[in-house]
Amino acid sequence: MALKVGVIGTGMIGQDHIRRLTKVLSGVEITAVNDIDVERAKEAAPYGAEVFETPKALIESDNVDAIVICSWGPAHEEQLLDCIAAGKPVFCEKPMTTSEEAAIRIVEAEAAYGKRLIQVGFMRRFDADYRRLKAVVDSAMIGAPLMYHSVHRNASVPSHYTSDMPLNDTLVHDADISRWLLSDEIVGVEVRYPRRSTVGGGELKNPVIVLLHMESGAIVDVEISVAITYGYDIRGEVSGETGVASLPNRPATVVSDVNGIRQAMPEDWRERFIEAYDQEFREWIIAAGEGTATGPSAWDGYASTLTADAALRAAESGQYEPLKMIKKPALYLEAPAVAAE
Numbered sequence: 001m002a003l004k005v006g007v008i009g010t011g012m013i014g015q016d017h018i019r020r021l022t023k024v025l026s027g028v029e030i031t032a033v034n035d036i037d038v039e040r041a042k043e044a045a046p047y048g049a050e051v052f053e054t055p056k057a058l059i060e061s062d063n064v065d066a067i068v069i070c071s072w073g074p075a076h077e078e079q080l081l082d083c084i085a086a087g088k089p090v091f092c093e094k095p096m097t098t099s100e101e102a103a104i105r106i107v108e109a110e111a112a113y114g115k116r117l118i119q120v121g122f123m124r125r126f127d128a129d130y131r132r133l134k135a136v137v138d139s140a141m142i143g144a145p146l147m148y149h150s151v152h153r154n155a156s157v158p159s160h161y162t163s164d165m166p167l168n169d170t171l172v173h174d175a176d177i178s179r180w181l182l183s184d185e186i187v188g189v190e191v192r193y194p195r196r197s198t199v200g201g202g203e204l205k206n207p208v209i210v211l212l213h214m215e216s217g218a219i220v221d222v223e224i225s226v227a228i229t230y231g232y233d234i235r236g237e238v239s240g241e242t243g244v245a246s247l248p249n250r251p252a253t254v255v256s257d258v259n260g261i262r263q264a265m266p267e268d269w270r271e272r273f274i275e276a277y278d279q280e281f282r283e284w285i286i287a288a289g290e291g292t293a294t295g296p297s298a299w300d301g302y303a304s305t306l307t308a309d310a311a312l313r314a315a316e317s318g319q320y321e322p323l324k325m326i327k328k329p330a331l332y333l334e335a336p337a338v339a340a341e
């Protein structure tokens with residue numbers, strides 16, 4: 001039987017996820033949608049889906065088994081807490097929350113419920129190239145990781161994108177992928193601004209370089225540039241004790257002409273990570289069908305929000321800002337490889 005899904009937030013990524021859930025993936029049916037902009041919800045609703053007036057009514061509907069949250073970050077907390085109260089599995093787009101305090105409330109509520117219900121939308125973990133890169137790092141082929149260089153370049157950003165957002169909206173992807181790739185925790189953050197780009201306009205503080213200090217002593221440098229104009233350019237390179245492992249260039253047709261030999265760049269995140277988003281939902285549908293969640297957890301959402309908050313402090317102070325994590329609830333501890341007798 002198909003998993004009955006309700007989608008909250010039918011904007012840019014909400015519509016893209018509705019497309020993949022209705023046209024690409026199987027085992028799933030969208031039965032409900034909601035958006036504070038009712039007209040937008042009506043336009044985006046697939047045939048037969050009910051348009052709900054509030055997220056809570058959608059979450060509590062008997063015709064909804066699982067929820068996909070694609071509303072704005074500050075709205076996620078209340079919607080996630082309602083999903084936990086209803087005991088329903090939920091996929092929540094990043095950032096899980098926009099403050100450390102809100103993230104702790106979610107982690108505590110899910111831990112008290114006693115079972116994982118939340119998967120956070122860190123799609124890079126489902127990208128085949130990142131998965132192969134992690135397999136190399138885990139295999140110890142390049143020795144212990146010493147540094148990771150993470151490049152996150154957007155062609156452009158919408159006009160509502162402010163100078164805080166490279167740190168509390170965009171950086172969360174690099175924070176999460178660094179923790180996951182290196183199997184490490186972030187313990188401190190520094191932020192530096194080079195000369196400002198005149199492209200992209202206004203007062204936007206762009207680009208920015210962030211240093212993530214890892215518990216192991218490894219350091220991650222993250223370049224975030226949000227107005228490069230030429231495309232969506234995501235790179236990653238792990239520098240180990242005995243070798244280097246990098247994400248490959250995206251396979252694309254090689255064009256040779258009077259301008260030289262070149263490959264096209266993806267336009268934006270939808271194009272670059274299209275297969276990764278498909279795969280994150282494939283895995284979500286299976287877990288949600290079993291009444292639970294796998295993949296990036298509420299704990300991972302908490303860790304990235306904590307990093308974003310520290311980065312905002314570091315941008316202000318110009319200093320190294322340490323992170324202080326709460327004790328990890330048992331729900332998020334790795335299961336032992338061999339069960340205890």
Ligand SMILES: NC(=O)C1=CN([C@@H]2O[C@H](COP(=O)(O)OP(=O)(O)OC[C@H]3O[C@@H](n4cnc5c(N)ncnc54)[C@H](O)[C@@H]3O)[C@@H](O)[C@H]2O)C=CC1
Nearest residue numbers: 009010011012013014035036070071072073075093094095
């Ligand atoms: N994983 C990824 O690569 C990406 C993730 N995102 C994340 O997805 C979320 C949505 O982003 P976009 O689709 O780009 O924004 P958007 O502005 O295009 O769409 C958001 C929609 O949510 C609705 N909304 C806002 N608050 C609501 C509430 N309280 N209840 C119901 N509906 C509400 C808005 O009316 C709007 O239609 C954000 O958290 C963003 O960071 C966005 C782009 C890429």
Ligand SMILES: O=C1[C@@H](O)[C@H](O)[C@@H](O)[C@H](O)[C@H]1O
Nearest residue numbers: 094152154157169170173269
């Ligand atoms: O999540 C995303 C956007 O919200 C964000 O604004 C972009 O910088 C990221 O590259 C994209 O993946």
